[in-house]
Amino acid sequence: MSAGSRLPDDVEPDTCAAFRDALDRVGSKWGIAIIAAATESPIRFAELHRSIPGISRRMLTLTLRTLERDGLITRTVHPTVPPQVEYTATPLAEELFASTRALSDWAENNHEKVAAARAAYDDNEAARAR
Amino acid sequence: MSAGSRLPDDVEPDTCAAFRDALDRVGSKWGIAIIAAATESPIRFAELHRSIPGISRRMLTLTLRTLERDGLITRTVHPTVPPQVEYTATPLAEELFASTRALSDWAENNHEKVAAARAAYDDNEAARAR
DNA sequence: CCGTATCCCCGACGATACTG
DNA sequence: CAGTATCGTCGGGGATACGG
Numbered sequence: 097m098s099a100g101s102r103l104p105d106d107v108e109p110d111t112c113a114a115f116r117d118a119l120d121r122v123g124s125k126w127g128i129a130i131i132a133a134a135t136e137s138p139i140r141f142a143e144l145h146r147s148i149p150g151i152s153r154r155m156l157t158l159t160l161r162t163l164e165r166d167g168l169i170t171r172t173v174h175p176t177v178p179p180q181v182e183y184t185a186t187p188l189a190e191e192l193f194a195s196t197r198a199l200s201d202w203a204e205n206n207h208e209k210v211a212a213a214r215a216a217y218d219d220n221e222a223a224r225a226r
Numbered sequence: 227m228s229a230g231s232r233l234p235d236d237v238e239p240d241t242c243a244a245f246r247d248a249l250d251r252v253g254s255k256w257g258i259a260i261i262a263a264a265t266e267s268p269i270r271f272a273e274l275h276r277s278i279p280g281i282s283r284r285m286l287t288l289t290l291r292t293l294e295r296d297g298l299i300t301r302t303v304h305p306t307v308p309p310q311v312e313y314t315a316t317p318l319a320e321e322l323f324a325s326t327r328a329l330s331d332w333a334e335n336n337h338e339k340v341a342a343a344r345a346a347y348d349d350n351e352a353a354r355a356r
Numbered sequence: 357c358c359g360t361a362t363c364c365c366c367g368a369c370g371a372t373a374c375t376g
Numbered sequence: 377c378a379g380t381a382t383c384g385t386c387g388g389g390g391a392t393a394c395g396g
Contacts, residue, residue: 111330112258118333121340123253125369128242141378152370157379167343178377179376188339195328200241202325203248209318210251213297255389271358282390287359308357309396360395368386375380 121166122192126151126159131189134169138182168192251296252322256281256289261319264299268312298322 122128129148133139139147145156160183163169168189174180185193252258259278263269269277275286290313293299298319304310315323 110334111327112262114330114333114337115258115326116255117337118329119249119253121333123249125246128245132242145378153379154371154381155369158369165344165347166340167347179379181378188336188343191336192329192332195332196245197241198325198328199248199322200244202322203244203251204240206318206321207244207247210296213318214295217295217297275358283359284361284391285389288389309359311358358396361393363391363393365388365390367388370385371383373381373383376378 118192118195121168122196124159124162126155127163128193128196130156130159130163130183131168131185131193134183134185135190135193136185138172138184141181141183144183163189248322248325251298252326254289254292256285257293258323258326260286260289260293260313261298261315261323264313264315265320265323266315268302268314271311271313274313293319 122131126148129151130144133144133147141156144160145151145153148156160169160171164171168186170184170186172182172184174182252261256278259281260274263274263277271286274290275281275283278286290299290301294301298316300314300316302312302314304312
Protein backbone atom coordinates (compact mmCIF):
# COMPACT_ATOMS: atom_id res chain seq x y z
CA MET A 97 0.00 0.00 0.00
CA SER A 98 2.59 2.54 1.09
CA ALA A 99 5.61 3.19 -1.05
CA GLY A 100 8.72 1.46 0.24
CA SER A 101 10.13 2.64 3.55
CA ARG A 102 13.76 2.47 4.57
CA LEU A 103 13.15 0.63 7.78
CA PRO A 104 13.62 -3.16 7.85
CA ASP A 105 9.89 -3.27 7.29
CA ASP A 106 7.34 -2.24 9.78
CA VAL A 107 4.77 -4.65 11.18
CA GLU A 108 1.45 -4.85 9.43
CA PRO A 109 -0.72 -3.52 12.22
CA ASP A 110 -3.98 -4.25 10.37
CA THR A 111 -3.53 -8.00 10.36
CA CYS A 112 -2.81 -8.39 14.02
CA ALA A 113 -5.37 -5.72 14.91
CA ALA A 114 -7.97 -7.77 13.05
CA PHE A 115 -6.89 -10.83 14.97
CA ARG A 116 -7.31 -9.02 18.26
CA ASP A 117 -10.67 -7.87 17.04
CA ALA A 118 -11.71 -11.45 16.41
CA LEU A 119 -10.56 -12.37 19.90
CA ASP A 120 -12.73 -9.64 21.34
CA ARG A 121 -15.67 -11.53 19.86
CA VAL A 122 -14.72 -15.06 20.58
CA GLY A 123 -11.69 -15.03 22.82
CA SER A 124 -13.60 -15.22 26.06
CA LYS A 125 -13.39 -18.38 28.07
CA TRP A 126 -16.70 -19.84 26.87
CA GLY A 127 -17.49 -18.03 23.63
CA ILE A 128 -16.38 -20.70 21.21
CA ALA A 129 -17.85 -23.53 23.22
CA ILE A 130 -21.24 -21.86 23.16
CA ILE A 131 -21.14 -21.18 19.45
CA ALA A 132 -20.03 -24.75 18.81
CA ALA A 133 -22.92 -26.08 20.86
CA ALA A 134 -25.45 -23.85 19.14
CA THR A 135 -24.47 -24.56 15.53
CA GLU A 136 -26.89 -26.30 13.24
CA SER A 137 -29.55 -26.93 15.84
CA PRO A 138 -31.23 -24.65 18.35
CA ILE A 139 -30.43 -25.50 21.92
CA ARG A 140 -32.09 -24.54 25.17
CA PHE A 141 -30.47 -22.83 28.11
CA ALA A 142 -30.39 -25.87 30.35
CA GLU A 143 -29.11 -28.12 27.58
CA LEU A 144 -26.39 -25.62 26.87
CA HIS A 145 -25.54 -25.56 30.53
CA ARG A 146 -25.30 -29.33 30.63
CA SER A 147 -23.35 -29.73 27.43
CA ILE A 148 -20.62 -27.30 28.44
CA PRO A 149 -18.95 -28.78 31.50
CA GLY A 150 -17.78 -26.32 34.10
CA ILE A 151 -19.67 -23.23 33.01
CA SER A 152 -21.79 -21.41 35.56
CA ARG A 153 -25.28 -20.14 34.80
CA ARG A 154 -23.99 -16.63 35.30
CA MET A 155 -21.23 -16.90 32.72
CA LEU A 156 -23.53 -18.70 30.35
CA THR A 157 -25.99 -15.83 30.52
CA LEU A 158 -23.33 -13.16 30.23
CA THR A 159 -21.56 -14.76 27.29
CA LEU A 160 -24.84 -15.44 25.52
CA ARG A 161 -25.77 -11.77 25.85
CA THR A 162 -22.47 -10.64 24.36
CA LEU A 163 -22.76 -13.09 21.50
CA GLU A 164 -26.33 -12.02 20.87
CA ARG A 165 -25.32 -8.39 20.86
CA ASP A 166 -22.61 -9.09 18.31
CA GLY A 167 -25.08 -10.86 16.05
CA LEU A 168 -23.56 -14.29 16.59
CA ILE A 169 -26.39 -15.89 18.50
CA THR A 170 -30.14 -15.64 18.08
CA ARG A 171 -32.36 -15.83 21.14
CA THR A 172 -35.91 -17.10 20.73
CA VAL A 173 -38.40 -17.07 23.57
CA HIS A 174 -41.38 -19.40 23.43
CA PRO A 175 -44.01 -17.96 25.76
CA THR A 176 -44.94 -21.30 27.27
CA VAL A 177 -45.19 -22.47 30.86
CA PRO A 178 -42.58 -23.21 31.98
CA PRO A 179 -40.68 -20.74 29.81
CA GLN A 180 -38.61 -22.11 26.98
CA VAL A 181 -35.75 -20.25 25.34
CA GLU A 182 -33.77 -21.44 22.38
CA TYR A 183 -30.40 -20.24 21.17
CA THR A 184 -29.08 -20.64 17.67
CA ALA A 185 -25.78 -19.67 16.09
CA THR A 186 -26.23 -17.29 13.19
CA PRO A 187 -24.62 -17.88 9.77
CA LEU A 188 -22.14 -15.18 10.76
CA ALA A 189 -21.15 -17.26 13.78
CA GLU A 190 -20.81 -20.37 11.67
CA GLU A 191 -18.39 -18.60 9.36
CA LEU A 192 -16.50 -17.41 12.38
CA PHE A 193 -16.42 -20.90 13.80
CA ALA A 194 -15.14 -22.26 10.51
CA SER A 195 -12.37 -19.64 10.49
CA THR A 196 -11.37 -21.01 13.83
CA ARG A 197 -10.53 -24.39 12.45
CA ALA A 198 -7.09 -23.54 11.11
CA LEU A 199 -5.95 -22.40 14.51
CA SER A 200 -7.45 -25.41 16.30
CA ASP A 201 -5.79 -27.74 13.83
CA TRP A 202 -2.46 -26.07 14.39
CA ALA A 203 -2.82 -26.50 18.12
CA GLU A 204 -3.78 -30.12 17.78
CA ASN A 205 -0.94 -30.94 15.40
CA ASN A 206 1.75 -29.09 17.28
CA HIS A 207 0.79 -29.52 20.87
CA GLU A 208 3.58 -32.02 21.39
CA LYS A 209 6.23 -29.85 19.80
CA VAL A 210 5.27 -27.04 22.13
CA ALA A 211 5.36 -29.36 25.12
CA ALA A 212 8.81 -30.54 24.09
CA ALA A 213 10.05 -26.97 23.65
CA ARG A 214 8.79 -26.17 27.12
CA ALA A 215 10.46 -29.16 28.67
CA ALA A 216 13.75 -28.26 27.02
CA TYR A 217 13.48 -24.64 28.10
CA ASP A 218 12.64 -25.52 31.68
CA ASP A 219 15.47 -28.03 31.81
CA ASN A 220 17.87 -25.37 30.69
CA GLU A 221 16.53 -22.98 33.28
CA ALA A 222 16.91 -25.55 36.01
CA ALA A 223 20.47 -26.23 34.92
CA ARG A 224 21.28 -22.52 34.86
CA ALA A 225 19.98 -22.19 38.40
CA ARG A 226 22.60 -24.58 39.70
CA MET B 227 -14.79 -42.49 19.15
CA SER B 228 -17.70 -43.38 21.38
CA ALA B 229 -20.62 -45.30 20.02
CA GLY B 230 -23.66 -43.17 19.25
CA SER B 231 -25.37 -41.50 22.17
CA ARG B 232 -29.05 -40.71 22.46
CA LEU B 233 -28.60 -37.07 23.31
CA PRO B 234 -29.21 -34.45 20.57
CA ASP B 235 -25.49 -34.63 20.00
CA ASP B 236 -22.94 -33.46 22.44
CA VAL B 237 -20.47 -30.71 21.66
CA GLU B 238 -17.12 -31.72 20.29
CA PRO B 239 -14.98 -30.69 23.21
CA ASP B 240 -11.72 -31.46 21.40
CA THR B 241 -12.16 -28.78 18.76
CA CYS B 242 -12.89 -25.96 21.09
CA ALA B 243 -10.35 -27.24 23.59
CA ALA B 244 -7.75 -27.05 20.85
CA PHE B 245 -8.81 -23.52 20.09
CA ARG B 246 -8.43 -22.55 23.73
CA ASP B 247 -5.05 -24.23 23.65
CA ALA B 248 -4.01 -22.08 20.71
CA LEU B 249 -5.17 -19.00 22.57
CA ASP B 250 -3.01 -19.96 25.52
CA ARG B 251 -0.06 -19.63 23.15
CA VAL B 252 -1.00 -16.57 21.21
CA GLY B 253 -4.05 -15.05 22.83
CA SER B 254 -2.15 -12.64 25.02
CA LYS B 255 -2.38 -8.97 24.24
CA TRP B 256 0.93 -8.74 22.39
CA GLY B 257 1.75 -12.31 21.34
CA ILE B 258 0.66 -12.09 17.73
CA ALA B 259 2.13 -8.65 17.20
CA ILE B 260 5.51 -9.87 18.35
CA ILE B 261 5.42 -12.94 16.16
CA ALA B 262 4.33 -10.83 13.21
CA ALA B 263 7.20 -8.44 13.79
CA ALA B 264 9.75 -11.22 14.09
CA THR B 265 8.80 -13.23 11.01
CA GLU B 266 11.24 -13.58 8.17
CA SER B 267 13.90 -11.31 9.61
CA PRO B 268 15.55 -11.17 13.00
CA ILE B 269 14.71 -8.10 14.97
CA ARG B 270 16.35 -6.48 17.97
CA PHE B 271 14.71 -5.70 21.28
CA ALA B 272 14.65 -1.95 20.76
CA GLU B 273 13.35 -2.27 17.21
CA LEU B 274 10.63 -4.57 18.42
CA HIS B 275 9.77 -2.07 21.09
CA ARG B 276 9.52 0.70 18.54
CA SER B 277 7.58 -1.25 15.96
CA ILE B 278 4.84 -2.29 18.37
CA PRO B 279 3.17 0.90 19.51
CA GLY B 280 1.96 0.92 23.09
CA ILE B 281 3.87 -2.04 24.45
CA SER B 282 5.97 -1.58 27.57
CA ARG B 283 9.44 -3.00 27.94
CA ARG B 284 8.12 -5.16 30.74
CA MET B 285 5.39 -6.79 28.66
CA LEU B 286 7.73 -7.13 25.71
CA THR B 287 10.18 -9.07 27.85
CA LEU B 288 7.51 -11.21 29.49
CA THR B 289 5.77 -12.11 26.25
CA LEU B 290 9.06 -12.83 24.52
CA ARG B 291 9.99 -15.24 27.31
CA THR B 292 6.71 -17.10 27.01
CA LEU B 293 7.02 -17.33 23.25
CA GLU B 294 10.60 -18.51 23.57
CA ARG B 295 9.58 -21.14 26.09
CA ASP B 296 6.88 -22.42 23.74
CA GLY B 297 9.37 -22.71 20.90
CA LEU B 298 7.87 -19.87 18.90
CA ILE B 299 10.69 -17.36 19.18
CA THR B 300 14.44 -17.82 19.08
CA ARG B 301 16.64 -15.55 21.14
CA THR B 302 20.19 -14.91 20.00
CA VAL B 303 22.65 -12.93 22.09
CA HIS B 304 25.62 -11.34 20.40
CA PRO B 305 28.23 -10.73 23.11
CA THR B 306 29.19 -7.29 21.87
CA VAL B 307 29.39 -3.95 23.62
CA PRO B 308 26.76 -2.66 23.91
CA PRO B 309 24.89 -5.96 24.06
CA GLN B 310 22.83 -6.95 21.05
CA VAL B 311 19.98 -9.41 21.13
CA GLU B 312 18.03 -10.66 18.16
CA TYR B 313 14.68 -12.38 18.10
CA THR B 314 13.37 -14.54 15.29
CA ALA B 315 10.10 -16.34 14.81
CA THR B 316 10.56 -20.08 14.38
CA PRO B 317 8.97 -22.04 11.52
CA LEU B 318 6.47 -23.29 14.09
CA ALA B 319 5.47 -19.71 14.80
CA GLU B 320 5.14 -18.94 11.11
CA GLU B 321 2.74 -21.82 10.69
CA LEU B 322 0.83 -20.58 13.68
CA PHE B 323 0.75 -17.09 12.28
CA ALA B 324 -0.53 -18.41 8.96
CA SER B 325 -3.30 -20.30 10.76
CA THR B 326 -4.29 -17.00 12.22
CA ARG B 327 -5.14 -15.52 8.88
CA ALA B 328 -8.59 -17.06 8.50
CA LEU B 329 -9.74 -15.51 11.73
CA SER B 330 -8.22 -12.12 10.93
CA ASP B 331 -9.87 -12.16 7.53
CA TRP B 332 -13.22 -12.97 9.08
CA ALA B 333 -12.85 -10.06 11.47
CA GLU B 334 -11.87 -7.70 8.70
CA ASN B 335 -14.71 -8.76 6.43
CA ASN B 336 -17.42 -8.80 9.06
CA HIS B 337 -16.46 -5.99 11.34
CA GLU B 338 -19.24 -3.81 9.96
CA LYS B 339 -21.89 -6.49 10.32
CA VAL B 340 -20.97 -6.89 13.94
CA ALA B 341 -21.05 -3.15 14.49
CA ALA B 342 -24.49 -3.01 12.89
CA ALA B 343 -25.74 -5.87 15.05
CA ARG B 344 -24.52 -4.06 18.12
CA ALA B 345 -26.18 -0.82 17.16
CA ALA B 346 -29.47 -2.62 16.57
CA TYR B 347 -29.21 -4.48 19.86
CA ASP B 348 -28.38 -1.36 21.84
CA ASP B 349 -31.21 0.53 20.15
CA ASN B 350 -33.61 -2.17 21.19
CA GLU B 351 -32.29 -2.09 24.72
CA ALA B 352 -32.70 1.66 24.92
CA ALA B 353 -36.27 1.39 23.61
CA ARG B 354 -37.08 -1.32 26.13
CA ALA B 355 -35.82 0.88 28.95
CA ARG B 356 -38.45 3.55 28.22
C1' DC C 357 21.16 -1.41 25.06
C1' DC C 358 18.56 -4.89 27.36
C1' DG C 359 16.33 -5.99 30.57
C1' DT C 360 14.30 -6.68 36.25
C1' DA C 361 11.78 -5.47 40.37
C1' DT C 362 7.76 -3.37 42.60
C1' DC C 363 3.48 -1.72 43.12
C1' DC C 364 -1.15 -1.20 41.75
C1' DC C 365 -5.49 -1.48 39.20
C1' DC C 366 -9.22 -3.42 36.92
C1' DG C 367 -12.01 -6.61 34.52
C1' DA C 368 -12.97 -11.50 33.74
C1' DC C 369 -14.59 -15.15 36.11
C1' DG C 370 -16.52 -18.19 40.04
C1' DA C 371 -19.76 -19.20 44.18
C1' DT C 372 -23.80 -18.54 46.14
C1' DA C 373 -28.36 -17.03 46.91
C1' DC C 374 -32.67 -15.26 45.24
C1' DT C 375 -36.85 -14.44 41.56
C1' DG C 376 -40.67 -14.49 37.77
C1' DC D 377 -36.93 -23.32 33.49
C1' DA D 378 -34.31 -19.33 32.81
C1' DG D 379 -32.39 -16.19 34.53
C1' DT D 380 -30.52 -11.81 38.10
C1' DA D 381 -27.94 -9.88 42.17
C1' DT D 382 -24.09 -9.63 45.06
C1' DC D 383 -19.71 -10.55 46.57
C1' DG D 384 -15.07 -12.13 46.26
C1' DT D 385 -10.82 -13.73 43.86
C1' DC D 386 -7.15 -13.90 40.75
C1' DG D 387 -4.07 -12.73 37.30
C1' DG D 388 -2.94 -9.95 33.08
C1' DG D 389 -1.18 -5.90 32.26
C1' DG D 390 0.36 -0.72 33.00
C1' DA D 391 3.64 2.87 35.46
C1' DT D 392 7.68 3.66 37.30
C1' DA D 393 12.26 3.06 38.92
C1' DC D 394 16.58 0.55 39.11
C1' DG D 395 20.62 -2.69 37.46
C1' DG D 396 24.45 -5.05 34.36
